[in-house]
Amino acid sequence: VYSAYEGTTSQRLIVVANRLPVSAVRERDGSWSLQVSAGGLVSALMGVSNFRTCWVGWPGVYVDEGPDRDALTAALAKEYYVPVYLDPKVFDLHYNGFCNSVLWQLFHYVPLNMDSKLSETRTLQFQWAAHQAANQRFGEVVLQNYSAGDVVWVQDYHLMLLPAILKSRAPKMKVGWFLHTPFPSSEIYRTLPVREEVLRAVLKSDLIGFHTYDYARHFVSACTRILGLEGTPEGVEDNGSLTRVAAFPIGIDPDRFARALEQMEVKAHIAQLLNRYAGRKVMLGVDRLDMIKGIPQKLLAFEKFLEEHPEWRDKVLLVQIAVPSRTDVPEYQRLRSMVHEIVGRINGHYGTLTHVPIHHLDRQLAFHELCALYAVTDVALVTSLRDGMNLVSYEYVACQSDNAGVLVLSEFAGAAQSLGAGAILVNPWNITDMAAAIEDALTMSDQERRERHRQNYMHVTIHTSQTWADTFISELNDTHVEAELRTKH
Numbered sequence: 001v002y003s004a005y006e007g008t009t010s011q012r013l014i015v016v017a018n019r020l021p022v023s024a025v026r027e028r029d030g031s032w033s034l035q036v037s038a039g040g041l042v043s044a045l046m047g048v049s050n051f052r053t054c055w056v057g058w059p060g061v062y063v064d065e066g067p068d069r070d071a072l073t074a075a076l077a078k079e080y081y082v083p084v085y086l087d088p089k090v091f092d093l094h095y096n097g098f099c100n101s102v103l104w105q106l107f108h109y110v111p112l113n114m115d116s117k118l119s120e121t122r123t124l125q126f127q128w129a130a131h132q133a134a135n136q137r138f139g140e141v142v143l144q145n146y147s148a149g150d151v152v153w154v155q156d157y158h159l160m161l162l163p164a165i166l167k168s169r170a171p172k173m174k175v176g177w178f179l180h181t182p183f184p185s186s187e188i189y190r191t192l193p194v195r196e197e198v199l200r201a202v203l204k205s206d207l208i209g210f211h212t213y214d215y216a217r218h219f220v221s222a223c224t225r226i227l228g229l230e231g232t233p234e235g236v237e238d239n240g241s242l243t244r245v246a247a248f249p250i251g252i253d254p255d256r257f258a259r260a261l262e263q264m265e266v267k268a269h270i271a272q273l274l275n276r277y278a279g280r281k282v283m284l285g286v287d288r289l290d291m292i293k294g295i296p297q298k299l300l301a302f303e304k305f306l307e308e309h310p311e312w313r314d315k316v317l318l319v320q321i322a323v324p325s326r327t328d329v330p331e332y333q334r335l336r337s338m339v340h341e342i343v344g345r346i347n348g349h350y351g352t353l354t355h356v357p358i359h360h361l362d363r364q365l366a367f368h369e370l371c372a373l374y375a376v377t378d379v380a381l382v383t384s385l386r387d388g389m390n391l392v393s394y395e396y397v398a399c400q401s402d403n404a405g406v407l408v409l410s411e412f413a414g415a416a417q418s419l420g421a422g423a424i425l426v427n428p429w430n431i432t433d434m435a436a437a438i439e440d441a442l443t444m445s446d447q448e449r450r451e452r453h454r455q456n457y458m459h460v461t462i463h464t465s466q467t468w469a470d471t472f473i474s475e476l477n478d479t480h481v482e483a484e485l486r487t488k489h
């Protein structure tokens, strides 16, 4: 799978993520094609090019062993992707079950659902068993592909058990783990039935990274309170052995957006949109359709704004893009219906024959369409209830050099700690405040907009995904050297 990439460092980086950055799609003629999937983890890691990188992850489909599987594996190998084929039942219990209904919820401060968990104790047990089996399977694939000297970078909450599995078989392996979601307060985390097993497994990493200091602090205090270990400014200590814990705020590849804005296709799209939106202010929301993104709250705030400001009713438009996500899970299906209902109500009530206040799309956009929207809109509304970082806010800033559009940003997104100076910060649970923030954003003076944008733009162009990866990997290499020195003495 690995062959040298030109112009990169010689170190090989194995990125392990639950899903590969592409999904395998079967074509009519039976061959396989690969489709890039939307999501923050993929966007960030696609911007990393300094290493000879290979990805290990689930390819989006299950294929029985045989020539068909071999064909898919070969198609993936061309792009340096190594598939982990998981039995569909195991994958469902691991991914939809333990990862998304338990860990994702808890890490975003949604308490475990007592009623369903009590009656489904067996389900939780099965989910946990499948989660362990899935992590084992990932471990086997990584070990098959690993050679001494490689760096292994495990991504996200799906694979917290993996560092222990890898280290038990290859103690010298350099293993880093990075969490893309928030790590919640230990008061929330300690409700997890398997809280100790999960912490102990992830602590086998050499380096553990989070988006913000708060998340790192929460993690360290979970280890001290639950496991009785010692928290130090460096990380967590267990019997003299240190697991380094630190904050590595993620970023985007701003040049990718700058280049896109120069392309004819994007320019044509921008001209088309400007023509369509002429005479109106346009606000933008781009989110995966997920509870944590606060889409209903955003819509309710816009509704309140329209109710309180009749003079704006035919002069402002909200374009809300909500890319479907985890469509098999009933909560996500209910969220989709709820969003449709609120959009329908607002458009029905405040729309006219010539203007609808909300333009709502629930599909993934092509990159050139997304860039054009980022560039032409006057305000971005990022109102997550909780969000590890939120890259949409970064992407919006990167595309706003000409307009200096206003970013309205939830204080519960990790990005509030980096873009807080330039954004209007809001509490997404306070609909009245959010409606007021919409008014402030729409009426802000030119000078203030430009000053706020300047600060944010500086941050986005300095703290890129490349710096994020470089810093993490270089610290991981250092940690490893330190650990070897300690063992020798």
Ligand code: ADQ
Pocket: 038, 039, 040, 041, 043, 044, 180, 181, 250, 286, 287, 288, 321, 322, 323, 363, 364, 365, 366, 370, 387, 388, 389, 390, 391, 392, 393, 395
């Ligand atoms: P996500 O929850 O996926 O990421 P986010 O960081 O905003 O959230 O990234 C979303 C990505 O998907 C962006 O790059 C965006 O351009 C893309 N996207 C969204 N909607 C799209 C659409 N309709 N069409 C095309 N592309 C679309 C998780 C965490 C975040 C954290 C990231 C990275 O939840 O908090 O910032 O990982 O660590």
